[in-house]
Amino acid sequence: MAKNVDATARIKKIAPHQIPYSTILRLTQYLRVVEKIDELGVRNISSAELSEETLINSFLVRKDLSYFGEFGVRGVGYEVPILRRELKKILGVSTRHKTVLVGAGNLGRALVQYQGFYERGFEITAIFDSSPDKIGTKIQEFTVESVFTLEDYIVKNPDITIGIIAVPAANAQFIANLLVANNIKGILSFAPLTLQIPDDVVYATADLTTHLEIISYYLTHPDARKTFEVRI
Amino acid sequence: MAKNVDATARIKKIAPHQIPYSTILRLTQYLRVVEKIDELGVRNISSAELSEETLINSFLVRKDLSYFGEFGVRGVGYEVPILRRELKKILGVSTRHKTVLVGAGNLGRALVQYQGFYERGFEITAIFDSSPDKIGTKIQEFTVESVFTLEDYIVKNPDITIGIIAVPAANAQFIANLLVANNIKGILSFAPLTLQIPDDVVYATADLTTHLEIISYYLTHPDARKTFEVRI
DNA sequence: CTATGTGAAGAACTTCACAGCT
DNA sequence: AGCTGTGAAGTTCTTCACATAG
Numbered sequence: 484m485a486k487n488v489d490a491t492a493r494i495k496k497i498a499p500h501q502i503p504y505s506t507i508l509r510l511t512q513y514l515r516v517v518e519k520i521d522e523l524g525v526r527n528i529s530s531a532e533l534s535e536e537t538l539i540n541s542f543l544v545r546k547d548l549s550y551f552g553e554f555g556v557r558g559v560g561y562e563v564p565i566l567r568r569e570l571k572k573i574l575g576v577s578t579r580h581k582t583v584l585v586g587a588g589n590l591g592r593a594l595v596q597y598q599g600f601y602e603r604g605f606e607i608t609a610i611f612d613s614s615p616d617k618i619g620t621k622i623q624e625f626t627v628e629s630v631f632t633l634e635d636y637i638v639k640n641p642d643i644t645i646g647i648i649a650v651p652a653a654n655a656q657f658i659a660n661l662l663v664a665n666n667i668k669g670i671l672s673f674a675p676l677t678l679q680i681p682d683d684v685v686y687a688t689a690d691l692t693t694h695l696e697i698i699s700y701y702l703t704h705p706d707a708r709k710t711f712e713v714r715i
Numbered sequence: 716m717a718k719n720v721d722a723t724a725r726i727k728k729i730a731p732h733q734i735p736y737s738t739i740l741r742l743t744q745y746l747r748v749v750e751k752i753d754e755l756g757v758r759n760i761s762s763a764e765l766s767e768e769t770l771i772n773s774f775l776v777r778k779d780l781s782y783f784g785e786f787g788v789r790g791v792g793y794e795v796p797i798l799r800r801e802l803k804k805i806l807g808v809s810t811r812h813k814t815v816l817v818g819a820g821n822l823g824r825a826l827v828q829y830q831g832f833y834e835r836g837f838e839i840t841a842i843f844d845s846s847p848d849k850i851g852t853k854i855q856e857f858t859v860e861s862v863f864t865l866e867d868y869i870v871k872n873p874d875i876t877i878g879i880i881a882v883p884a885a886n887a888q889f890i891a892n893l894l895v896a897n898n899i900k901g902i903l904s905f906a907p908l909t910l911q912i913p914d915d916v917v918y919a920t921a922d923l924t925t926h927l928e929i930i931s932y933y934l935t936h937p938d939a940r941k942t943f944e945v946r947i
Numbered sequence: 948c949t950a951t952g953t954g955a956a957g958a959a960c961t962t963c964a965c966a967g968c969t
Numbered sequence: 970a971g972c973t974g975t976g977a978a979g980t981t982c983t984t985c986a987c988a989t990a991g
Binding site: 777780786790791 | 948949950951952953
């Protein structure tokens with residue numbers, strides 16, 4: 484059982500750019516399972532058990548993990564604390580990321596109050612909005628600030644790397660440009676459109692309704708494959 | 716230019732089960748663009764223009780659409796109102812879907828107040844929670860009801876086909892079982908775990924933090940491909 | 948001459964089978 | 970004896986090139 488050898492000592496030759504996006508997506512699921520069972524005090528997990536919990540086939544579990552190293556012990560499985568630590572390292576969530584949130588509407592307020600971001604390594608440090616009747620209002624411990632102070636705030640806090648956009652579609656590109664111009668490295672947008680973002684900024688979009696549309700498609704076409712996965 | 720012939724008259728032979736999941740995901744993006752420009756009064760759009768707006772390559776735009784019929788006019792492009800109608804038909808959002816929401820926490824409240832679901836064809840008809848201090852409270856025009864009345868409500872309203880789960884991870888499977896047992900056809904869960912759902916129920920999961928973890932991965936591995944897409 | 952629709956080629960991802968460790 | 974790690978096979982998805990239609 485690896486004798487607690489640091490698994491990172493044996494690192495893979497495959498360059499990260501060869502790793503499928505879908506692998507990264509699945510890594511987040513493995514992490515979720517591993518954190519849960521680590522909390523329960525389970526010391527060991529096999530790819531078959533990970534497969535049961537995630538519904539991802541066990542060949543694929545092993546292949547995904549093997550892109551990043553040899554974290555398992557043949558004949559035994561994976562040591563839970565090691566796997567947890569390595570997955571967090573791979574995903575870059577061993578240390579906390581600081582973010583700003585733009586948009587203090589219903590969704591923005593929900594995101595601030597949502598515990599999950601913080602628990603999983605992301606901290607909202609400030610909230611901005613353009614609407615005069617939102618600026619100055621309180622959400623939890625935050626006071627909503629004017630979007631015109633956003634630039635200044637980001638420049639003064641260069642450890643903020645991610646911007647979260649929760650404004651209406653019509654304003655999203657404007658906010659994105661502002662974030663990009665001020666050296667934000669990653670953008671998560673909840674607006675239902677594709678933003679134009681330069682290649683050196685990591686960009687993800689999370690349109691909540693899309694999931695429902697996809698469910699609707701499969702409800703409408705019951706003969707379509709049952710085994711699809713709807714995932715981010 | 717098709718002389719307004721109903722494009723559905725010429726329908727494709729390819730069975731729905733051969734259509735990639737990623738195609739369905741992209742259809743939602745085309746619909747978004749087409750609705751926007753239809754609102755602007757534009758009558759025609761080419762696959763090249765759709766490609767610009769969505770960043771999806773134009774070969775793929777055409778291939779995706781061609782799975783479902785010949786909606787375009789060679790030498791011209793796609794007629795916007797026709798494409799809009801056909802995309803809605805394909806996705807099954809020509810008529811509104813009724814849903815129930817379980818979980819009246821921050822996320823649940825945000826989802827109720829979020830206009831997007833309704834605008835895009837989904838209606839939340841009732842909200843349930845298990846916590847005594849939430850039951851009876853008002854969210855918009857809704858009164859939060861006890862989760863013990865959920866069963867009764869779904870049975871009495873068989874036109875409700877989709878259940879949205881916005882409860883903590885620990886309770887999500889219980890709620891899912893309840894929905895499944897009462898004949899719900901589709902489930903969208905925001906809980907950060909994989910639920911066990913029978914194959915005849917359409918199941919999608921939307922863990923908001925996953926997007927941030929993926930952004931974190933690509934921030935941590937700047938050499939990873941720049942052209943990845945983070946969607947749904 | 949323009950832009951769609953599509954078979955065929957190519958690329959990417961998943962599954963398999965089994966070698967390799969413990 | 971058991972479970973991981975991985976090259977190779979198999980499958981699915983995307984890109985291409987061009988025939989087709991207006």
